[in-house]
Amino acid sequence: MIALEKRPQPSRFWTFATPLLAVILTMICGGLLFAALGKNPFETIRTIFFDPLFSEFAWFYRPQLLIKGAPLVLIAIGLSFGFRAGIWNIGAEGQYIVGAICGAAVGLAFYPTESFIIFPLMIVAGALGGLLWAMIPGVLRVKFGTNEILVSLMLVYVAEQLLASMALGALRNPDGMGFPGSRNLSQYPSAANLEIIQGSGMHWGVLTAFIAVIFAYVALSRHVFGFHVRLAGQSPRAARFAGVNPAALILICMGLSGALAGLAGLFEVAGPAGQISIDFNVGYGFTAIIVAFLGRLHPVGILLAGGLMALTYIGGEIAQSNLGLPLAAIQLMQGMLLFFLLAVDVLTNYRMRFGQGKPA
């Protein structure tokens, strides 16, 4: 019989060891799953986790890692503040879409003028778009006590409809011969989110993601704001006693996560994606939730988790094309990762005892 015993203090060792253990368990169970599908489990795991980094085509995959990882990290950093404070913004996907639409709209409005000010303006518009979209659930929660989980989630579907209408209507490329989708921003130099170093995958969004990690780290460990966020998440009453205004905290956390998601959308639409199209969003906003938790809501953890998640995306694509693995199997494996992480998390706060507590 196994008994769980609460630790007097959270274990430092397990705080760091649980994500690794979760990854290892995912590899084992994922391997079993792939074996059941008739694939060689070792080859599949190697393809997903190691080939993007170390195979002969890694020169192609490594920049992809940054391109896929940056939006995940950027969004997850924003979400982590709210999640720590017990404010559940599930609608980052919607804020990502609206940020992209707003940013792209500003860029397209200037077309074909060339000016250095256009890209910065787009960045501001992207952040503002995401922020305002996130303010809807935030204000509704503060004013009317609605559940921000439901409202933010439902606004994702609204944003998707908005995206479709923009791609087909207001933002459609006038020279596009009637095809849906906007002009390609990456071919409009003043509005393009270009690589800072050619061929590295290092675009402005990647840089922003790294800066966000540093800022988040400083805010959480050194600044009163981060302290209040942590306090509010652990003991709402204690936070109120310490002088935290719960309504303001909700609005700030929602706004912050919305703005970062909007930025991620803008960098994506102006760079790797290039245009507003009906299928512009690919689920970064939802995957970022997994990334945030996988990284223990800690900025450095999120950076590593974002990298890992991007790895499974790219490795998954390779496995799909090279080994014929179905997409569902890859997604199943990503789900496993979150599941195991939450499951082994119990070790941080509890100690396992074997053979004790049995009836005498």
Add this chain to the structure above:
Amino acid sequence: MNSPLLRLSGLTKAYPGVIANKDVSFDILPGEVHALLGENGAGKSTLVKTIYGLVKPDSGTMTLQGQPFQPPEPRAARAAGVAMVFQHFSLFDAMNVAENIALGMENPPPQREIAAQVRKVSDQYGLPLDPDRIVGELSAGERQRVEIIRCLLQDPKLLIMDEPTSVLTPQEVAILFETLRKLSSEGTAILYISHKLEEIRTLCDNATVLRLGEVVGECDPKTTSARDMAELMVGSKLHVPEKADKPAGDTVLTLQNLSAKAPHRFGTALKDITLEVRKGEVLGIGGVAGNGQDELVAALSGEMRVAPAMISYQGRAIGQMAPNARRRIGLLAAPEERMGHAAAPDMSLTENAVMTAMTRQELTSRGFVHWGKARSFAEGVIKTFDVRTPGPANAARSLSGGNLQKFVIGREIMQDPDVLVVNQPTWGVDASAAAAIRQALLDLAAKGAAVIVISQDLDELMEISDRFAALNEGRLSAPRPAKGLTVEEIGLMLGGAHDMEVAHVDA
């Protein structure tokens, strides 16, 4: 002499780093009221948990009515006739009395039958209680009755009561004692744990004193003085707080018709509270829990905002001021609930120090926390108030209740407030630590600060207060000089009508 109901011999239980019980042996006779005395950490809880089957002893044996008794879990202890009323109630606010009682049963009979049984037992033992009432609306005394009746329905041979009177008015205590005496006259033994020595002297037949896990003495409480018992518990001379007589200073805090709606469904509305507090005085506010204490503290700390003019501090209307702004001008508070309100359980003591001391101790600059400064402030609190912990990096939840209480009170006192509001400052704290906290509050007042002590412990209030007022259903009585107040007068101030139904014990 009777053969003992329960005999403990050589019970020993060690936890990593501490021996909770060391070779504890004593007997409990059928029908006696046996007191278990000791400071916090003396091993009383471990001992009763052993009897109740929650803790397995490392060595030693127990016999119940001559039979070996080693309950592996509480269910077995209950089946053998041992029942326990815990200090913290395990009741669901939103359910009624009968439903709550059914929840604790193995095979609950239909509601109607439970209700009938509750009525019968409550009649029989003089515990007025309506089985259809919602628990959230009951007073602490009534909630305790639910727990007691829950135990009595099992027809126990031994009833364990952990600190049962800490939340009761003197009148409710009288009702409880009547019930316990009746039970004992019917042959039920009672193991009674309390800090309140006077109570033990009026109620108990026998007392066993524990210190650092060992039995250090037995005495007959009817013939031993409270002071002697206390010294037996502490193992040294007891320090009684000294109060200096001094003239009252200028008015520093004024409440003018302070009213506020109940903040949540089971809260209490504050009604027309008017009060003046002067520099250098200790104002004691008594009252049974749930009569507006939490709300009054919240209104003073700034957690609950009221109309500006309702609270004025040194002539400034501050009813709308935020908590940290109040701290800046010298109005500090320490709420009752330590875990999750006065302190964040999972955070370190350093972080908990930052929680309220940030503003006055200047632990931040331009929004950045000086962790080094915060750590030394936390260390100062730990040292000055003798908080037993390896260091400020430890999580608040790793401290015992009494130690954490010393920390949260010390944290406020060390910030040198002009007005300090404390709610239940010594709740669950052992005698010597409680004396230290009271002395610190008195010292603070002697330095010229005004101290408002809200407490349910009337002895404590009488010991340290200059003036005394009582809260009842959100109203505050007019304060009166504490010197010379009799227990009857206090009882009346506490609001006579509140659950004052006299016990109807069928003789």
